[in-house]
Amino acid sequence: MTTAHSPRREILLGALLPAFIFSLGAGAMIPVLAPFAVERGASLAVAGIIAAMLPVGQILADLPAGALAARVGDRRAMLIAAGAAAIGFLAAGLAPSLLTLGAAVGLVGAANAVFHLARHSYLTEVTPVHQRARVLSTLGGVHRIGQFLGPFLGAGVLLLGDLRAVFLLALLTALAAGVTVLLAPEIDTRPARAPGASRAGFTQVIARHRELLLTLGVASMLVGAIRGARQQVLPLWGEHIGLDPTTISLLFGLAGGIDMLLFYPAGKIMDRFGRLWIGVPSMTCLGVAMALVPLAHSVPVLAAVAVLLGVSNGLGSGVMMTIASDIAPADARPQFLGAWRLMQDFGIAAGPLTLAAGAALGSLAAGVWVAAAMGPLASAGLLRWLPRYSVHASSRTRRAAGID
Numbered sequence: 001m002t003t004a005h006s007p008r009r010e011i012l013l014g015a016l017l018p019a020f021i022f023s024l025g026a027g028a029m030i031p032v033l034a035p036f037a038v039e040r041g042a043s044l045a046v047a048g049i050i051a052a053m054l055p056v057g058q059i060l061a062d063l064p065a066g067a068l069a070a071r072v073g074d075r076r077a078m079l080i081a082a083g084a085a086a087i088g089f090l091a092a093g094l095a096p097s098l099l100t101l102g103a104a105v106g107l108v109g110a111a112n113a114v115f116h117l118a119r120h121s122y123l124t125e126v127t128p129v130h131q132r133a134r135v136l137s138t139l140g141g142v143h144r145i146g147q148f149l150g151p152f153l154g155a156g157v158l159l160l161g162d163l164r165a166v167f168l169l170a171l172l173t174a175l176a177a178g179v180t181v182l183l184a185p186e187i188d189t190r191p192a193r194a195p196g197a198s199r200a201g202f203t204q205v206i207a208r209h210r211e212l213l214l215t216l217g218v219a220s221m222l223v224g225a226i227r228g229a230r231q232q233v234l235p236l237w238g239e240h241i242g243l244d245p246t247t248i249s250l251l252f253g254l255a256g257g258i259d260m261l262l263f264y265p266a267g268k269i270m271d272r273f274g275r276l277w278i279g280v281p282s283m284t285c286l287g288v289a290m291a292l293v294p295l296a297h298s299v300p301v302l303a304a305v306a307v308l309l310g311v312s313n314g315l316g317s318g319v320m321m322t323i324a325s326d327i328a329p330a331d332a333r334p335q336f337l338g339a340w341r342l343m344q345d346f347g348i349a350a351g352p353l354t355l356a357a358g359a360a361l362g363s364l365a366a367g368v369w370v371a372a373a374m375g376p377l378a379s380a381g382l383l384r385w386l387p388r389y390s391v392h393a394s395s396r397t398r399r400a401a402g403i404d
Helices: 006-040 044-072 076-094 100-128 129-158 164-183 203-206 210-240 244-274 276-295 299-314 319-327 329-361 365-387 393-401
Strands: none
Touching: 006 044, 006 076, 006 129, 006 164, 044 076, 044 100, 044 329, 044 365, 076 164, 076 319, 100 244, 100 319, 100 329, 129 244, 129 319, 164 244, 164 276, 203 210, 203 329, 210 244, 210 276, 210 319, 210 329, 210 365, 244 299, 244 319, 276 299, 276 319, 276 365, 299 329, 319 329, 329 365
């Protein structure tokens, strides 16, 4: 059961600080994956496949991550994930073959899935519901900050060594994340069960909540899709209009920098007025911003669109994690969060594929506009289904439930 006070030490050491440190290592590794693979003889196509093993590993581990957290507890699951990530980073840096490198990157992706789900489940347990959105938005914010700063930290390490040094840095951050979890007070966050009752499997959880997953879950998949497309749209469109790599990187960094700034106000609004007050405008604005990308044919205009993309996505920081925490069943929270996360990850994978399909068919702009439409569709899905499943959807639903 959620605690009635604000356990700041548990929140900081148990989730926020480990999330930041873990994201630093992942953020440092991602930009060097393709060059590292090419340096070892991979073609660009093979290097792309190796880089893709990171999200593939994450998708494959989403459901097992929920089962693991339910069995051993969120804290132990985070420790296992930190250890597995450290092994993955070490194996990648020392990989004797491209096959080994791909497997190691997949292991890092799987570890990331376990770590992400466990810290989400942990915060759901230790955070009072009236502070939940602020805490989970902060979790999303520190993750963004870590991934933003990670490439700069990696670039600094490269001044002192070769590409392998980045994997060593990532290894150290994974170990440091595990140490911070160890320093946090131990809380048993495994779902309570009645005497003699068996632990719910993820197939049972999915069957029990299939209507929710096929309605509100589809809205979460659309959110994942437009967010996944957002990560790739600036580099792809910048290349399409002939910008140089440095300018593209600066525009991408501009959007990422602004993205980091809005997580706390977003959480405060959600805690005060309900989740729809952030979910609907952020996804609608993200769709509008995405639709403006094909109209940008100069650096100043594309920079303005990049700012709007950053504001829109930053405004929605933590909203889907907060919604998932609100609707997760207390007796099978990790398993449900695993299924929820799987749907979001499928959406995140589908977003860039939508852009790629448009480019392959001869119109990147058409692919961008299809991806942009997912924002308003996600907003409509949230408006339609969230009040049905969560009393925290809005002030109106809270008043109707007698808790506002």
